[in-house]
Amino acid sequence: EDHPCPTKGTISQPFDPSTILPSNNKSPAPQPNRAATNSALDALLQNSLRPTPCDVHGSGPLLLSDIPANCRTISNESRGVILGIDEAGRGPVLGPMTYAAAFWNPDCSAGSIPTGFNDSKQLSAEKRASLFKKMRSSEFIGFVLRVLHASEISRNMLRRAPYNLNAMSHDAAIEMIRAVLDAGVKIDTAYIDTVGNPDSYRRRLEGLFEGRGITFIVETKADAKYAPCSAASVVAKESRDTMMANWKWTETPNYVPQNSDKFGSGYPSDPKCKAWLESNINVDVPFGFPDFVRFSWAPAKNALKEGADKSGPIVRWEADEDDESGGKQSSLDSFVVVKKGGGNKGRTRGNMEELRRKKPRLGIFNELGLSKVTKFVEAID
Numbered sequence: 001e002d003h004p005c006p007t008k009g010t011i012s013q014p015f016d017p018s019t020i021l022p023s024n025n026k027s028p029a030p031q032p033n034r035a036a037t038n039s040a041l042d043a044l045l046q047n048s049l050r051p052t053p054c055d056v057h058g059s060g061p062l063l064l065s066d067i068p069a070n071c072r073t074i075s076n077e078s079r080g081v082i083l084g085i086d087e088a089g090r091g092p093v094l095g096p097m098t099y100a101a102a103f104w105n106p107d108c109s110a111g112s113i114p115t116g117f118n119d120s121k122q123l124s125a126e127k128r129a130s131l132f133k134k135m136r137s138s139e140f141i142g143f144v145l146r147v148l149h150a151s152e153i154s155r156n157m158l159r160r161a162p163y164n165l166n167a168m169s170h171d172a173a174i175e176m177i178r179a180v181l182d183a184g185v186k187i188d189t190a191y192i193d194t195v196g197n198p199d200s201y202r203r204r205l206e207g208l209f210e211g212r213g214i215t216f217i218v219e220t221k222a223d224a225k226y227a228p229c230s231a232a233s234v235v236a237k238e239s240r241d242t243m244m245a246n247w248k249w250t251e252t253p254n255y256v257p258q259n260s261d262k263f264g265s266g267y268p269s270d271p272k273c274k275a276w277l278e279s280n281i282n283v284d285v286p287f288g289f290p291d292f293v294r295f296s297w298a299p300a301k302n303a304l305k306e307g308a309d310k311s312g313p314i315v316r317w318e319a320d321e322d323d324e325s326g327g328k329q330s331s332l333d334s335f336v337v338v339k340k341g342g343g344n345k346g347r348t349r350g351n352m353e354e355l356r357r358k359k360p361r362l363g364i365f366n367e368l369g370l371s372k373v374t375k376f377v378e379a380i381d
Helices: 034-046 125-137 150-157 165-182 198-208 227-245 271-279 298-306 318-324 349-358 363-367
Strands: 062-064 081-088 097-104 142-148 187-193 215-219
Touching: 034 062, 034 125, 034 142, 034 227, 062 165, 081 165, 081 227, 097 165, 097 227, 125 227, 142 165, 142 227, 150 165, 165 187, 165 198, 187 198, 187 227, 198 215, 271 298
Parallel strands: 081 187, 187 215
Antiparallel strands: 062 142, 081 097, 097 142
């Protein structure tokens, strides 16, 4: 028989939002009990909880459930748990990507772990929801949920040295494994649905967790082969779908999206998603789109370019354009005028003028009224 889980509108045990954010490179602590776990999960999924400062800086939320009693390490000789990892929402241009891990004691008695797990994409919505409900109420299954919001994905991928989605995926999996280990849970075997080359991914994990006695099985379609990985797939998929259905806009009340809940699956190929992007270009001027959108995705970039006539500002980065055309940004001494005989042989006002003619002065210097440095004076205390 299914046990009821907290849902929208029910009163559940309050929790501390800081417990789902890493701090000082430490993993978040596990929730103290299943009621607190479900309360935290509802806050993330029903209310789009994004504790400060994860929406603008650093890692997003990581929720570690309460630890089942039979999963806690008793001695070094005790058998560890089996754990699976999978994700949902890797390809959409809208909304978060969710990574999840599920784990349990392999010696659980028959009937303790639900049957019917499979790749979540192969399950009906009703079956997937039923399995997630059973997992939320089970005293034998632990799980981890790592949410990578669109804002986190965008700022990572739009760095000068991009932090790509594969690297983010690997690091999310590593974060979840560390969180389980830091909670005192011994892991016997970890089943992971691969991102990128499975052999190199496995070797990296083996190196990072050397000495922990973990067997890593990293394969393509692992979510269809191993129950813990399938269970993780269910957590990830159900979590993302619930978040999308209950999305709260951080930009309100100053911003109201057009057709706010008619964005479909969020995948670029979805006609509803395409229509939503087109109708919401520069509604939130001057930011282009709300933070629900992955600005680093080509469809979002192209939509902004094509919709530039819709009151959106065009930003021209002069220094970046110089770099892209093969030029070099000016060094500090290129703005110093050195007189003849001043120690910088051959560098005179005359040839500085020549250099200036070759490379126009950046507009920002004129706008701010900045002049060239002609002399350095040593400060005297």
